[in-house]
Amino acid sequence: MIDYDNLQKALKHLEAQYANYKTLDPAQPPLIQEAVAESVIQRFETCYDALWKVLKRYLIEELGLPEVPNSPKPILRLANENGLLASTAELWMAYANARIGTAHDYSGEKAQAALALMEAFLSDATALYQRMSGQPWT
Template sequence: MEDTLRKLRQSFKNLERALSRLEEALQEDEKNSLMVDGTIQRFEFTIEIYWKTLKRLLLSEGIEAKTPRETLKEAYQAGWLADEEAWLQMLKDRNETSHIYDEEMALRILHNIQRYFPEMKTTFLNLKGRYETKWMG
């Protein structure tokens, strides 16, 4: 049990740091191609950390999810995600980021990330509030 709590605390810390770094990247000028690439990279690892954190939280509640998609669907069912379609689209965009070959596609995904960020941050704050006293110790 202590190992589970330690992993949950670490997951929340990693997710908070990833969201902060993504938010920082979103403040930069999108005319800079390095900024676009960096923001997309930060989005990729933030989504990766997010679904793994949700998976760990679900498991702590006795719910097993195997894939990122299944994890997001279960988290929505648990009432942790407000907009299931937005989260599934984030996952789709994250999967597409490894196949970005042109600036137009990169900018489209960047604009999606800008729209997703408030949902990502609000979800984190809600989860943190819910679990801070229970898990964060």
């Protein structure tokens, strides 16, 4: 049986911190603004990592796929081939690239590119969570 608790927790934390980021008062000091943005990116990384690992288990245990790779991009391609993703494989590859891009750099272009994907990622990730777990998103 697949345990979805860590994924659900990671998604909820990302959702909450992204809401903080979107409503952050621009009058806040730059250091505070940067800290909140970095927190969103860190929560995205945690959420993305939890998601692809649960997805791997789902492909093996629920769909019975015999050979599932051990890295995110091929797993996302398999998920797409099996009709699990609500949006395009290209968008999921953009999420993967954002995750790779922010691994050691939370400032500048890569951070802004990741932040720009957050709303779409949250929507797609919660849709995938619901599809895999069979549970509504609350």
